[in-house]
Amino acid sequence: MPVTTRHDPSHREALWELESAFDRGALITVFGACSVEYRGRAASSLGPGDRLLILKPDGAALVHTDEQRTPVNWQPPGSTHHAAVRDGRLRVRSERSSPDETLIVRFSTVHQLSAMAVTGGRDLAVTGSEADLRRRILADPALIEPGFEPTAIERDSAAGPMDVFGVDAAGTPVVLELKRRRVGPSAVSQLGRYVDAVAEERSAAATADDPDSDDPDAADSGTAADASDTDRVRGILVAPSITDRAAELLADRGFEHVALDPPAPAGDDTGADDTDADDADTDDVDADDAPSS
Amino acid sequence: MPVTTRHDPSHREALWELESAFDRGALITVFGACSVEYRGRAASSLGPGDRLLILKPDGAALVHTDEQRTPVNWQPPGSTHHAAVRDGRLRVRSERSSPDETLIVRFSTVHQLSAMAVTGGRDLAVTGSEADLRRRILADPALIEPGFEPTAIERDSAAGPMDVFGVDAAGTPVVLELKRRRVGPSAVSQLGRYVDAVAEERSAAATADDPDSDDPDAADSGTAADASDTDRVRGILVAPSITDRAAELLADRGFEHVALDPPAPAGDDTGADDTDADDADTDDVDADDAPSS
DNA sequence: TTGTTCATCTCGTCG
DNA sequence: CGACGAGGTGAACAA
Numbered sequence: 051m052p053v054t055t056r057h058d059p060s061h062r063e064a065l066w067e068l069e070s071a072f073d074r075g076a077l078i079t080v081f082g083a084c085s086v087e088y089r090g091r092a093a094s095s096l097g098p099g100d101r102l103l104i105l106k107p108d109g110a111a112l113v114h115t116d117e118q119r120t121p122v123n124w125q126p127p128g129s130t131h132h133a134a135v136r137d138g139r140l141r142v143r144s145e146r147s148s149p150d151e152t153l154i155v156r157f158s159t160v161h162q163l164s165a166m167a168v169t170g171g172r173d174l175a176v177t178g179s180e181a182d183l184r185r186r187i188l189a190d191p192a193l194i195e196p197g198f199e200p201t202a203i204e205r206d207s208a209a210g211p212m213d214v215f216g217v218d219a220a221g222t223p224v225v226l227e228l229k230r231r232r233v234g235p236s237a238v239s240q241l242g243r244y245v246d247a248v249a250e251e252r253s254a255a256a257t258a259d260d261p262d263s264d265d266p267d268a269a270d271s272g273t274a275a276d277a278s279d280t281d282r283v284r285g286i287l288v289a290p291s292i293t294d295r296a297a298e299l300l301a302d303r304g305f306e307h308v309a310l311d312p313p314a315p316a317g318d319d320t321g322a323d324d325t326d327a328d329d330a331d332t333d334d335v336d337a338d339d340a341p342s343s
Numbered sequence: 344m345p346v347t348t349r350h351d352p353s354h355r356e357a358l359w360e361l362e363s364a365f366d367r368g369a370l371i372t373v374f375g376a377c378s379v380e381y382r383g384r385a386a387s388s389l390g391p392g393d394r395l396l397i398l399k400p401d402g403a404a405l406v407h408t409d410e411q412r413t414p415v416n417w418q419p420p421g422s423t424h425h426a427a428v429r430d431g432r433l434r435v436r437s438e439r440s441s442p443d444e445t446l447i448v449r450f451s452t453v454h455q456l457s458a459m460a461v462t463g464g465r466d467l468a469v470t471g472s473e474a475d476l477r478r479r480i481l482a483d484p485a486l487i488e489p490g491f492e493p494t495a496i497e498r499d500s501a502a503g504p505m506d507v508f509g510v511d512a513a514g515t516p517v518v519l520e521l522k523r524r525r526v527g528p529s530a531v532s533q534l535g536r537y538v539d540a541v542a543e544e545r546s547a548a549a550t551a552d553d554p555d556s557d558d559p560d561a562a563d564s565g566t567a568a569d570a571s572d573t574d575r576v577r578g579i580l581v582a583p584s585i586t587d588r589a590a591e592l593l594a595d596r597g598f599e600h601v602a603l604d605p606p607a608p609a610g611d612d613t614g615a616d617d618t619d620a621d622d623a624d625t626d627d628v629d630a631d632d633a634p635s636s
Numbered sequence: 637t638t639g640t641t642c643a644t645c646t647c648g649t650c651g
Numbered sequence: 652c653g654a655c656g657a658g659g660t661g662a663a664c665a666a
Contacts, residue, residue: 072632091644092471093608099463116461168409170392178385239532
């Protein structure tokens with residue numbers, strides 16, 4: 051029996067079912083009228099209403115209303131669920147530590163409680179990620195510009211690891227920051243941090259190599275403006291597109307933008323029409339739902 | 344009847360129920376063995392397994408496994424759900440445009456289908472947000488430093504709106520960037536963008552006011568280093584704490600950190616123990632669940 | 637619609 | 652654990 055369900059159980063009955071479902075490691079749904087309190091990283095209060103509570107065997111808890119993709123309240127995986135009947139009412143509490151967080155759902159009525167035995171794969175294969183974009187570039191560096199040569203990926207710097215590091219045709223170091231979608235100002239700043247870090251590295255190495263140049267004050271500037279041309283580090287933002295503001299910031303810093311999409315996952319076959327071979331009119335039935343908005 | 348449920352329905356029966364539930368604007372859960380395909384901003388494929396599909400009347404769709412807070416697959420609100428029986432199997436497709444996205448769930452078995460009539464409030468009152476932190480500062484600006492005076496909130500700049508803008512005791516302009524939790528490098532960059540924008544504004548205004556200073560090249564530097572002291576703009580990052588790397592970047596830019604938490608929502612009463620008055624031993628029952636990790 | 641930022645972001649990965 | 656960045660981020664809000 052992959053699922054057991056109780057309709058309009060008493061609060062006591064609901065508790066017994068929960069207890070049993072916890073033991074079995076089931077995925078639990080509780081639909082009922084409830085109020086919800088949360089306290090932890092922030093604090094929140096949700097007044098009475100019908101909601102769907104989902105309790106997962108990994109400790110995750112979700113409270114869903116009839117709207118939104120995001121739960122109104124939740125608890126992350128790793129939490130511990132407690133159920134009790136208090137004052138005759140079912141109460142579910144989910145707690146975790148570090149950070150200390152508590153979610154409490156108080157039911158006034160339980161309409162339905164289900165416990166489901168979940169099996170099977172949860173490995174999702176996604177394409178179109180930033181990693182895919184990187185593979186695309188490494189496979190054909192000329193997509194960035196003729197003569198570009200990647201020398202490292204995830205190369206570390208004082209500001210963190212850079213997506214792609216390399217040199218251009220003239221031997222000038224180049225930092226690439228990759229984004230799978232249109233970018234705003236923050237991506238430019240991120241690129242800037244990496245470029246500054248590399249420029250800093252190089253100017254430090256240069257002064258160490260060359261005892262003649264003792265110019266400590268001038269050396270600590272991190273901007274491209276006052277770096278000599280030989281010390282220049284290029285920054286290229288690789289993304290499908292860029293906002294106006296980001297473009298301004300990019301220009302201010304003397305960085306560049308290369309428009310590039312993550313590789314398309316080939317033909318648009320969601321199987322919408324032709325996966326099951328027979329696409330003629332069959333006795334298949336259909337039902338539609340347009341959102342009421 | 345707030346809930347209707349079908350156990351092990353035929354695929355045809357499941358379709359009828361879905362059709363009816365769509366019409367009623369119900370919150371639908373379907374538990375069964377299925378595969379899931381997504382294509383849109385990215386693309387993904389999920390092999391066979393038992394999952395819980397949730398269809399909301401606002402067009403949201405969620406596919407949940409027994410793990411994680413985040414659904415393995417989903418569709419945002421505003422999507423349109425279609426159900427059909429194809430090749431004898433229930434298939435649910437959810438689509439939306441801009442961006443074009445399609446989610447397809449193909450069931451091999453439907454264990455349970457429920458339709459719930461959801462009513463009641465979904466207004467969540469949250470405390471401890473960045474807005475609360477801002478209110479706290481505006482109520483007592485001395486928390487930043489003696490003599491600090493806020494002059495504007497969400498004041499716009501070329502780099503976007505600043506959380507709080509003001510002047511210090513010496514009349515020097517100050518930009519505050521607020522964060523409700525510990526911050527890393529990106530917050531420093533964000534603050535930097537605003538400070539640069541204000542400094543730019545002021546230097547532009549100064550050259551406009553003063554016809555003597557025609558020094559177009561020197562004026563376009565955005566760093567604090569070469570700005571004269573009278574043109575200086577202070578940047579203060581207000582957050583509970585800050586990472587080491589962020590502290591370095593902050594120092595590089597000559598910015599400051601003020602340690603400040605969002606206001607605590609008073610006593611830690613999640614109602615865990617004493618909300619229902621009687622906290623003596625009653626005949627209340629308990630059940631626990633520790634995550635199996 | 638697009639742009640920008642906050643979020644109890646969540647999630648992975650790497651020291 | 653903490654730090655850092657990606658994400659089909661989602662969601663609110665302003666232009």
